[in-house]
Amino acid sequence: MQTYLLKWWQTIRISWSKYTAYRLNFFLQVVGPFLVFFFIKYNLWSSIYEGSSTPVIKGYNFSDMMHYHIWTLIISLLGQGYAAMNLSEDIRLGRISSYLIYPFEFWEFHTAGFVSFQILQVFVSSITLCLAVFFGFIEFPSLSIILTGFSFTLFMGMFWFTMQYFTGLLAFWLEETWIMRVLLSIIVSFLSGYIFPLELYPEWLVGALKYSPFPYMSYFPAKIFMGQEVNLTLGYSVLTFWIAVFAYINHLIWKKGMRLYTAAGM
Amino acid sequence: MSQKVIEVINLTKQFKSYKKKPGLKGSLQSFFNRKYSIKKAVHGFNLEINKGEIIGLLGPNGAGKTTLMKMFTGIIVPTSGELTINGHSPWERKKEFKKKIALVMGQKSQLWWDIPAMDSFLLLQKFYELSNQEFKQRLDYMSELLGVVDLLHVHVRKLSLGERMKMELMASLLHNPDVIFLDEPTIGLDLVAQENIRAFILDFHKKNGTTIIITSHYMADVQALCKRLVLIFDGTKAYDGPLEKFENILGNEKTVSFTFSEEIPCCGYLDEFHGEWNEGRTSVDIRVPEENLREVGKKVLDLHPVIEFNTEKMPIERVMKTLMTNPEVLRAQRDHANLPA
Amino acid sequence: MISSLKHYLGVYRYFVTTSVSEALSFRTSFILLVLMDIFFYFSVLFSVDFLFDHMQTIGPWNRYQLLFFICFMLNIDTIHMGVFSSNFWMLGFKIRTGELDFDLLKPTHSIFICFFRYLKPSSLLTAPVAWGLLIYYGSKIGLLWYDWLLIPPLLLLGLSLLCVLEFILCTSMFWLVEGMGINFLRMQMQQMARWPDFIYKYTYQKIFTIGVPLLLIGSGPVHFILDKSNWHYLAGMCLAIVISTLILVKIWNKALRQYDSASS
CATH class of the missing domain: 3.30.70 (Alpha-Beta Plaits)
Known part of the structure; x- marks a missing residue:
């Protein structure tokens, strides 16, 4: 058991040094989204509010809207990384064979990579949060809100990972899985409330989404961070359900893909 | 009357790199406070090579062979020193210069993985502005000599390592270069493929009087191809002379x-x-x-x-x-x- | 001059054929790419259209003017995606693995090989969709016959500016070795240009129009189409392209001088 945990720890460390090897890249990935948020979303929404006849759109005044968008930004940094990108490359370039020999399985290796990425993203999102507070976009929320929000978002990150893992596994059949990832992220950004808060959508749509994982990927945690009342039990149970579903699907796909892989002797 | 093709005087190349201690702590440390060190890959290197010679450039891993080859072909720029190839300074990367040289790297591939080699060759024909006649003639000559006529239309990813290397050689030599640099052209190949490639190089040399510089860790390559050896250790020249003399060095x-x-x-x-x-x-x-x-x-x-x-x-x-x-x-x-x- | 143009065109023809031949061997990816692009168009249009359900104008523009602008940018995007985008990703990869060595050996200019080598033929199929959208919203804002004639050259002008700026940015990959961060930044740059210049506050607007002329890419041409007294935008774009090209050549040469080729 102990040696098993050591393996995990070592793998996490290796992926960590991979992520931080290129300093400036890392810096750009931290600062990039914040700057873009600042330039585009801030400017865009302020001109929208200037052009609007009412100062309140569906219950959001300008500063509410800004708060909402800053939190969705921090949530996406924390919970929607791109850790599963190497996975499809491994499959496509036939590097799986080496995992078949290691006494450490493919999914374990990539999950360890994900864990290390999450640790990194906790730093990144905290820095972003501090920047946002520093520039006066938001106020620092209470500790209990921070803890509830971060833990929910990290949990959501697990769902995101199982879904990314799913698209990565499609590399057994598809040459380029990034297309699937882009498609998925477009869908998610709309349905999760990353682009517009869900209140702006028609009610039937919001109702239909309630048991899907989408609202819990941006809208729901943003509400937690903004200190609003949410049904945490519902959020956790819906996500748990979907994590289980995707984990099972991934398991099946992996089995099927492996049969294909070994048969073709790629 | 021999004509100098390569002249190297006091050539030096330095690289900057940083060191990292293992583990999380090391990563963090090197993230914030990076210590750079300067490594001299090649220093004070002198060399003269005449037209039509085949030179074996030998040395252990990391001695600076590949760095030299890359400077000779203009891929990297020397830190100091003089370097003339066929009357050009390689780092100016002139079109006339590039048309006269070729570099084959046994460890890298220039062919496009997902399409047949022939498609890549046709692109190269355009790159080097070869007439259809020249192109066809050379392609036929080389593909027959290497025994790969049937493989020209097969996707490169489906070829074996030996077959792919033969295609790489063809790709690099289609434009009939005056100077060829071969960096470990037989690495990882089976004995028969190695021999095929050696025979091909000799034939090509005899036919065109090309100047060839070759590095290899297989002494059989050197024995079969080179009359003159240049040995490089730690970035400096350690021996330069005929093969027979080298054999008797001890x-x-x-x-x-x-x-x-x-x-x-x-x-x-x-x-x-x-x-x-x-x-x-x-x-x-x-x-x-x-x-x-x-x-x-x-x-x-x-x-x-x-x-x-x-x-x-x-x-x-x-x-x-x-x-x-x-x-x-x-x-x-x-x-x-x-x-x- | 003519002969060298012929040489480059000849080479480019084979860039196209090899790219097509590669793309067609991956059928599923090809279809998915088309789907993704179309999905992307409509997601952008939908979100702008959706905003106008809650207001009448954004800045000086009404719904159809803004949607026309968006379509103009989508058309630049489509050409950009088809002709250039793969190359930016490949450049990072090539520098990291040392495969760039082969490009530097070829007797054509290295900028040409690095940024024009790979095309994405699937964009040929999505381009008509983008044209259709542009024509639809163009007719909604009542364009005249000479406006229609102006659109193709203006698209090319915007595209050239975008590309030169991106080439400059990507040259920094030579120093950073890893391309991810730069490509990331590049996409953020595109994002900024996808909105009209007037949504940005005064200072930023000036910085990104004069300093880094990102906002000229789409806003310049569309301002001119909507009001011909805005010709100074076009003059600015031409000037920006010339200056950026000079900068590009300068730093490109500098980058190549210190390229140290990943060892094998």
């Missing part, structure tokens, strides 16, 4: 092995040579000065029940091995024998 003794049908008891004539015996004293390797070879051989054959004997095929391999483990031998040798350096 003295002119030859290694001779004998195998006997029965155990040879200690201590007879053979033991005078302080040879290396096997466990049961049924075979021995001895070192014999070249001029005594016939005499000693005759005597051993007369004295003992020899069932097999041979002299070493590739003394160069033994010399390389000795030098790589013991580079200072070379310096001592050079001082004594006044070898060209």
Whole structure:
């Protein structure tokens, strides 16, 4: 058991040094989204509010809207990384064979990579949060809100990972899985409330989404961070359900893909 | 009248790199406070090569061979020193220069993975502005010589390593370059493929009088192709001269092995040579000065029940091995024998 | 001059054929790419259209003017995706693996090989969709016959500016070795240009119009189409392209001088 945990720890460390090897890249990935948020979303929404006849759109005044968008930004940094990108490359370039020999399985290796990425993203999102507070976009929320929000978002990150893992596994059949990832992220950004808060959508749509994982990927945690009342039990149970579903699907796909892989002797 | 194709004077290349301690802490440390160090990949290198020569550039891993090749072809820019290839400074990357050289790297591929080699060749035809006639003629000549005529329309990813290497060679030589740089062209190939490629290079050289610089860790390549060797250690030139002289760098003794049908008891004539015996004293390797070879051989054959004997095929391999483990031998040798350096 | 143009066109023809031949061997990816692009168009249009359900104008523009602008940018995007985008990703990869070595050996200019080598033929199929959208919203804002004639050259002008700026940015990959961060930044740059210049506050607007002329890419041409007295935008774009090209050549040469080629 102990040696098993050591393996995990070592793998996490290796992926960590991979992520931080290129300093400036890392810096750009931290600062990039914040700057873009600042330039585009801030400017865009302020001109929208200037052009609007009412100062309140569906219950959001300008500063509410800004708060909402800053939190969705921090949530996406924390919970929607791109850790599963190497996975499809491994499959496509036939590097799986080496995992078949290691006494450490493919999914374990990539999950360890994900864990290390999450640790990194906790730093990144905290820095972003501090920047946002520093520039006066938001106020620092209470500790209990921070803890509830971060833990929910990290949990959501697990769902995101199982879904990314799913698209990565499609590399057994598809040459380029990034297309699937882009498609998925477009869908998610709309349905999760990353682009517009869900209140702006028609009610039937919001109702239909309630048991899907989408609202819990941006809208729901943003509400937690903004200190609003949410049904945490519902959020956790819906996500748990979907994590289980995707984990099972991934398991099946992996089995099927492996049969294909070994048969073709790629 | 020989014409100089390559002239190198005091060439130096430095690289900057940083070191990282292992683990999380090391990563964090190097993230914030990076210590750079300067590594001299090549320094004070001099060389002259005439038209039509085939030169073997030898040295252990990391000695600077590939760095030299990349400077010769203009891929990287020297830190200091002078370098002229075919009358050009490679780093100016002139079109006329590029049309006259070729670089083949055994460890990298320039062919497009997901399409047949022929498609890549057609693109190269356009790159080098070759007429259809030239193109077809060279393609036919090379693909026949290498035995890959049937593979031209197969997707590159479906080719074996040996087949792919042959395609790489063709891709690099289609434009009939004056100077060819071959960086480990036979690495990882089976013996037959290695031989095919050597034969091809020799044929190409004979036909076109091309100047060729080749690096390899396989001494068979060097033995078969090169008349002149340049040895590089730690970025500087350690030897430059004919192959035969290199073979004798550690003295002119030859290694001779004998195998006997029965155990040879200690201590007879053979033991005078302080040879290396096997466990049961049924075979021995001895070192014999070249001029005594016939005499000693005759005597051993007369004295003992020899069932097999041979002299070493590739003394160069033994010399390389000795030098790589013991580079200072070379310096001592050079001082004594006044070898060209 | 003519012969060298012929040389480059000849090479480019084979860039196209090899790219097509590669793309067609991956059928599923090809279809998915088309789907993704179309999905992307409509997601952008939908979100702008959706905003106008809650207001009448954004800045000086009404719904159809803004949607026309968005379609103009989508058309630049489509050409950009088809002709250039793969190259930016490949450049990072090539520098990291040392495969760039082969490009530097070829007797054509290295900028040409690095940024024009790979095309994405699937964009040929999505381009008509983008044209259709542009024509639809163009007719909604009542363009005249000479406006229609102006659109193709203006698209090319915007595209050239975008590309030169991106080339400059990507040259920094030579120093950073890893391309991910730069490509990331590049996409953020595109994002900024996808909105009209007037949504940005005064200072930023000036910085990104004069300093880094990102906002000229789409806003310049569309301002001119909507009001011909805005010709100074076009003059600015031409000037920006010339200056950026000079900068590009300068730093490109500098980058190549210190390229140290991943060892094999």
